[in-house]
Amino acid sequence: MLRWSAVGLLFVVGLIDIYYGNFYAGFFENLWYMMGSIYIFTGAVIASNFEPRFAQPAVFGYAIFLFVLWATTAIGTGAGLDTVAYVDKAIEALLVVNMALLVRNSRRPSLLP
Amino acid sequence: MTQSTAKQWSTEKLLLAVGIAAIAAGAAVGVSVGYAVHYEAPTTRAFYLFNNSLPFDQHTWGIPHDTFSPDRITVNKGDKVVIYYRNIEDTTEAHTFTMDAPYTFDAVVHAGQNESFPIASTLHSASNVVVQVNQTATITFTATWAGVFRFYCAYHQPTMTGYLVVLG
Numbered sequence: 633m634l635r636w637s638a639v640g641l642l643f644v645v646g647l648i649d650i651y652y653g654n655f656y657a658g659f660f661e662n663l664w665y666m667m668g669s670i671y672i673f674t675g676a677v678i679a680s681n682f683e684p685r686f687a688q689p690a691v692f693g694y695a696i697f698l699f700v701l702w703a704t705t706a707i708g709t710g711a712g713l714d715t716v717a718y719v720d721k722a723i724e725a726l727l728v729v730n731m732a733l734l735v736r737n738s739r740r741p742s743l744l745p
Numbered sequence: 746m747t748q749s750t751a752k753q754w755s756t757e758k759l760l761l762a763v764g765i766a767a768i769a770a771g772a773a774v775g776v777s778v779g780y781a782v783h784y785e786a787p788t789t790r791a792f793y794l795f796n797n798s799l800p801f802d803q804h805t806w807g808i809p810h811d812t813f814s815p816d817r818i819t820v821n822k823g824d825k826v827v828i829y830y831r832n833i834e835d836t837t838e839a840h841t842f843t844m845d846a847p848y849t850f851d852a853v854v855h856a857g858q859n860e861s862f863p864i865a866s867t868l869h870s871a872s873n874v875v876v877q878v879n880q881t882a883t884i885t886f887t888a889t890w891a892g893v894f895r896f897y898c899a900y901h902q903p904t905m906t907g908y909l910v911v912l913g
Contacts, residue, residue, distance in 0.1 A: 693767040700771025708779020739756045
């Protein structure tokens, strides 16, 4: 369940990033395209459950990295302070929590013999 | 990190380490971008544009003496641009405001020297508007594409030409 909600959030936030790069042009739109594409790619990786011990913490870190990057850039430049970015980052915050729970669940010792 | 090392880490320690590393990296890159980039959020920029006549005989020199004043409009990509174009001719000469592709604009022409006069015509997604003597045109568009774009009077070429500079 946590894995599929993470996949959903990854796809949504990826699509919003690409949408933002396209329609709120004027500031590093290529960077937004790249961030969105990486999110969609990682969504596919999480969905396929490929190397979860590495992939899940990496996505967790990537989401935190982008959130902090946005926050510090926004404070420094005034860029990305609009409704679409706020929605995008709220979903990203949810994703961080989702990924933390997913990592914890995945690394819990199996109770099956 | 080998698998055996990874197993030794508790989940909480792993998440904490990844979180701290991500926050540090994100903050470092973000602060660097803040120093390196000077960004202005898209805004509405208004310009007053007039026709101008240079003091020479256009028949002797073989080119029109008409120009735009100013002939450079500089905005940031994403800005909404509003141009108040006034035909201040002292003859009966009309002028146009014409833009090259990809830009088009909306225009409202007022039958008088300012925007309080009645509307003479309205255009949507146009590339050309004719402004008669003592008329005012309010031209609006969004600077969607970065680059240098020509605007001109179709009647007075090549001299009556200006450039829209959109900083990307």
